[in-house]
Amino acid sequence: MRAGDCLDVYNDGHDNMSARTPVRVGCRASNAYMHVNRVSTTTGAGSSCDSGPGFTWWRKSGADGVERTLCLDRVFQVGQCFPAQVKGAANADLTVVWDCGASTVPRAGQSILRITGYYRAPAAGTNWTCPAGRGERFWYWPVNNGRSIICASAA
Incomplete structure (x- = not known):
């Protein structure tokens, strides 16, 4: 390698x-x-x-x-899924890849989220949110040392 x-x-x-x-x-x-x-x-x-x-x-x-x-x-790709704790402060190990259709998750209290977008991080102070459908809940994480953002919603 x-x-x-x-x-x-x-x-x-x-x-x-x-x-x-x-x-x-x-x-x-x-x-x-x-x-x-x-x-x-x-x-x-x-x-x-x-x-x-x-x-x-x-x-x-x-x-x-x-x-x-x-x-x-x-390597973040739209459509991939991962488990996350989303009640309260969102928390996820973003190195985990999970089957989007799975009926179980690795740890109690986790949900399965699907990556809906991968974006260059906006400039500091910019008012920006993840694109989402009407009424759709989303979560986001800064990645790549803050240079990018992934957006995710429930799978």
């Missing part, structure tokens, strides 16, 4: 990756869920990865036997 690669793996909602071995895919592919933004062979490199909404890291042994830390950020 190299920086710039996109992978078909994601957090499965139970603090595990969805597959033991990631597969490289095109970054615009429908199964591109994570983007590798840095690779390191240094022990403890996970602590130097970006953190915040949509960021995670994965320590993985390569085919050559070398342990690597993959610093990852979520």
Whole structure:
């Protein structure tokens, strides 16, 4: 794996990756869920990865036997779903991808939200809201270190 690669793996909602071995895919592919933004062979490199909404890291042994830390950020695509706590202050691990039609969620009290938009963050002080249908409830999260915003509604 190299920086710039996109992978078909994601957090499965139970603090595990969805597959033991990631597969490289095109970054615009429908199964591109994570983007590798840095690779390191240094022990403890996970602590130097970006953190915040949509960021995670994965320590993985390569085919050559070398342990690597993959610093990852979520590839957000309209239509993908994730579980979230939406009563009170909204909270979600945005590295989790969840089946939009699932009848269960990983943790009690969570709902399934569908990404309805991915936008460049508005300039500070700009009055902006997520586009939504009449009467439709939506939630949003700043991602990519505040450079972008995802909007979501109930799946």
